[in-house]
Amino acid sequence: MQGLLLSALLALAPLAYAANPHVLLSTNQGDVELELFADKAPKTVENFLRYVKKGHYNGTVFHRVIPGFVAQGGGYGVDMREKPTDKPIQNEANNGLSNSVGTLSMARTNDPHSASAQFYINLRNNVMLDHRDQSPRGWGYAVFGKVVKGMAVVEKMAAQPTGYVNGMPDVPLQPIIVKTATQLP
Numbered sequence: 001m002q003g004l005l006l007s008a009l010l011a012l013a014p015l016a017y018a019a020n021p022h023v024l025l026s027t028n029q030g031d032v033e034l035e036l037f038a039d040k041a042p043k044t045v046e047n048f049l050r051y052v053k054k055g056h057y058n059g060t061v062f063h064r065v066i067p068g069f070v071a072q073g074g075g076y077g078v079d080m081r082e083k084p085t086d087k088p089i090q091n092e093a094n095n096g097l098s099n100s101v102g103t104l105s106m107a108r109t110n111d112p113h114s115a116s117a118q119f120y121i122n123l124r125n126n127v128m129l130d131h132r133d134q135s136p137r138g139w140g141y142a143v144f145g146k147v148v149k150g151m152a153v154v155e156k157m158a159a160q161p162t163g164y165v166n167g168m169p170d171v172p173l174q175p176i177i178v179k180t181a182t183q184l185p
Contacts, residue, residue, distance in 0.1 A: 021045065022148070022184040023052055027062075028177045029157050032121075032150035033184070034104055041092040041144035044106055044115070048144065049183060051117050056083065057181035064120075064170045067158045071176075072107050072120035078175050080166045085116035093131035097143035100125045102154070104145035112139035121147060123158050 019039060025032040038045040051057060051074070060083065062073035076082055091112045099105055103122050106115035120141075122129075131140035147154060157176050165171035 021049060023049070023145075024180075024182050024184055025057070025150075026179045026182070027153065027157075028175075028179060030150060030153035032153050033148050034145045035148045036104075036145040037095075037097065037143070040095040040097055041142055043089055044092050044142050044144040047086075047089045047116075048119065050086070052181045052183055055181075056085075056117055057178050060178045062157055062172060062176040062178075063168065065158055065160060065162055065172050065176070066123075066170050068124050069126065070120040070123055071154060071157050072118060073176075073178060074107070075118040078177060080168070080171070083117070088114045088116050091115065091139050091142055092144070093140035093142040094134070095131075095142065098125070098127060099129040099141060099143055100127075102147040102151055103143045104147070105129065105141045105143045108141065110136070112136055115142065121154050123154070 021036045021038060023034045023036060036045040036048060057074055059077055060074055061076055061078055062071050063076040064072035099122050101122055101124055105120055105122065107118035107120050108115040129141045132138035160172040160174060160176060162170045163173050
């Protein structure tokens with residue numbers, strides 16, 4: 001009986017893994033593999049994968065890196081020009097997930113529903129970025145994934161010297177480039 005139960009659980013294990021898509025960010029600092037929480041943030045994951053599939057993230061940089069806070073990318077090319085984006089999406093920050101170390105979240109403006117292509121990786125537990133209520137200040141930032149491999153690469157990115165570039169603060173002085181973003185099979 002136990003053997004049969006174990007066999008059934010092992011047979012279902014790949015289904016649990018397959019439920020959430022994975023994306024590989026190949027950067028000039030190393031590879032980072034992300035698991036996307038399609039079950040918790042379906043619109044956000046669909047949006048992110050649409051950008052991945054059309055090659056939007058290829059050649060972008062992590063343009064805002066604040067040690068002990070976040071590493072943000074997805075919006076600017078190596079030339080520090082902002083890339084065009086699709087329409088903003090509905091904020092799914094009220095999904096019960098927290099902006100904890102290694103999670104992936106959508107960046108946005110002061111408008112809670114303004115996220116498009118930019119994302120960030122939390123470098124610490126940033127609970128102040130979590131959803132609290134549906135007021136403009138309380139909406140929070142939608143967590144939609146996490147780093148499952150390559151957190152050492154993310155920490156290496158966070159250790160890079162930063163400064164002002166084109167009037168923007170916290171920009172790595174040596175560009176951290178996303179060479180390719182690819183959905184894994």
